[in-house]
Amino acid sequence: MSEKQSRGAGPFNSLWWRVIAAFALCAACNGVVAHGVAGADKSFMEQASGTHILPFIYLGAKHMVTGYDHLLFLLGVIFFLYRVREVAAYVTLFAVGHSVTLLYGVLSGTHVNAYVVDAIIGFSVVYKALDNLDAFKLWFGFQPNAKAAVLIFGFFHGFGLATKLQDFSLSQEGLVANIVAFNVGVEIGQLLALAAILIAMNYWRATAAFKRQSYAANVAIMIAGFVLIGFQLTGYFVQGQLS
Amino acid sequence: MSAPMPERKKLFVSTLIAAVVAGVILTTVVLPAEYGIDPTRVGGLLGLTGMSEGGSPSGGSQIAADVMHAHPRKYFSGHVEIHVQPNEELEYKALLDKGEPMVYSWTTQGGPVYFEFHGEPTVGEWPEDFYQSYEIKESAEAAHGSFIAPFTGNHGWYWKNLSDQPIVIVLDAAGYYGKLARIEMGAPQ
Numbered sequence: 230m231s232e233k234q235s236r237g238a239g240p241f242n243s244l245w246w247r248v249i250a251a252f253a254l255c256a257a258c259n260g261v262v263a264h265g266v267a268g269a270d271k272s273f274m275e276q277a278s279g280t281h282i283l284p285f286i287y288l289g290a291k292h293m294v295t296g297y298d299h300l301l302f303l304l305g306v307i308f309f310l311y312r313v314r315e316v317a318a319y320v321t322l323f324a325v326g327h328s329v330t331l332l333y334g335v336l337s338g339t340h341v342n343a344y345v346v347d348a349i350i351g352f353s354v355v356y357k358a359l360d361n362l363d364a365f366k367l368w369f370g371f372q373p374n375a376k377a378a379v380l381i382f383g384f385f386h387g388f389g390l391a392t393k394l395q396d397f398s399l400s401q402e403g404l405v406a407n408i409v410a411f412n413v414g415v416e417i418g419q420l421l422a423l424a425a426i427l428i429a430m431n432y433w434r435a436t437a438a439f440k441r442q443s444y445a446a447n448v449a450i451m452i453a454g455f456v457l458i459g460f461q462l463t464g465y466f467v468q469g470q471l472s
Numbered sequence: 473m474s475a476p477m478p479e480r481k482k483l484f485v486s487t488l489i490a491a492v493v494a495g496v497i498l499t500t501v502v503l504p505a506e507y508g509i510d511p512t513r514v515g516g517l518l519g520l521t522g523m524s525e526g527g528s529p530s531g532g533s534q535i536a537a538d539v540m541h542a543h544p545r546k547y548f549s550g551h552v553e554i555h556v557q558p559n560e561e562l563e564y565k566a567l568l569d570k571g572e573p574m575v576y577s578w579t580t581q582g583g584p585v586y587f588e589f590h591g592e593p594t595v596g597e598w599p600e601d602f603y604q605s606y607e608i609k610e611s612a613e614a615a616h617g618s619f620i621a622p623f624t625g626n627h628g629w630y631w632k633n634l635s636d637q638p639i640v641i642v643l644d645a646a647g648y649y650g651k652l653a654r655i656e657m658g659a660p661q
Contacts, residue, residue: 359487367480448486455494460502467507 280403289414305357326383334391343392344465351457353382358451549646565628566649568621574647577616583635584611591627
């Protein structure tokens with residue numbers, strides 16, 4: 230009832246107000262949302278009809294900044310990248326990868342199972358941690374192309390982002406612009422998160438203990454990746470097969 | 473860097489440990505909290521099971537607890553026609569435990585009444601002559617609604633016939649009240 234009434238154009242009913250409310254809600258909860266978008270955002274997205282560039286940019290950025298699966302992968306990717314040019318190259322590949330499948334997935338209406346995709350995202354975290362520990366060279370005697378891996382896993386992360394948007398019945402009106410805006414927001418969020426990660430990494434790398442701790446850190450990232458895989462696969466078998 | 477063999481083995485052991493630690497975290501913390509799956513019962517000891525019930529498709533019970541509560545007996549219902557003399561006043565109330573519901577509907581035949589829907593606690597520590605007013609109307613010929621008792625006590629209506637004719641108030645009520653009866657004016661309940 231209140232939802233219908235609040236579709237009016239008054240200043241307190243505007244979409245912006247919802248975005249501010251969503252932000253306040255997020256600040257109030259300690260919430261990191263791994264498997265979906267928070268409730269207030271969901272109601273916003275489902276009621277948003279027409280083009281809403283900035284709100285969707287905000288939501289994309291928020292999803293990235295609070296999405297620990299993407300952030301863990303990103304941390305793994307840049308863990309041993311010291312030069313700005315290299316960081317830029319890898320992050321660009323990741324951005325290209327997930328943008329392609331995010332746009333393709335939503336616009337073509339391709340539905341992939343969210344739990345399966347999120348389990349693969351968990352696997353990407355494990356893969357990158359193992360890669361950082363030289364596992365492929367040590368175990369199999371060859372080094373898979375790291376850039377190709379980031380691009381390919383980027384595709385899966387993009388499908389993961391697409392499933393989050395497809396949870397909602399998005400209005401067809403202004404869909405393309407809204408998805409592109411969401412995508413732009415994802416990149417902004419990624420850059421913000423990346424900046425924070427790089428600053429922290431630089432302090433850490435400057436310490437004498439970094440070399441010793443980096444091994445344990447990648448094992449810890451691997452643990453987190455395994456937990457994500459188990460969490461999502463269990464979800465698939467418990468409640469996700471129908472979707 | 474040391475020789476490749478120990479390095480390989482070390483990494484293999486590390487990966488195995490990572491998988492085992494992840495398995496322990498999953499089975500003791502994540503699965504109990506997220507899905508209510510608790511194979512080791514550690515999740516239950518940590519108070520993590522049941523967290524997932526609110527949002528998950530399988531977890532309707534939290535919502536159910538908010539919107540319904542089952543009762544061991546059938547509700548009571550009553551239909552009374554109360555004859556009221558000109559300028560006469562009376563009270564008719566239902567004895568309800570805290571949280572128990574009642575739906576009601578009354579109409580007058582012959583003229584309007586002044587009424588106050590209110591409740592008086594019967595148990596617990598309350599100030600002397602305390603009562604809680606829910607609705608007052610100077611002149612009305614009907615009222616319908618639903619009610620959930622905010623405290624255990626007698627909840628109902630004070631009516632006063634405003635006309636100079638005798639009238640009839642027809643009251644229908646149903647709910648989990650103990651009794652529905654006319655209260656003698658002046659006699660504390």
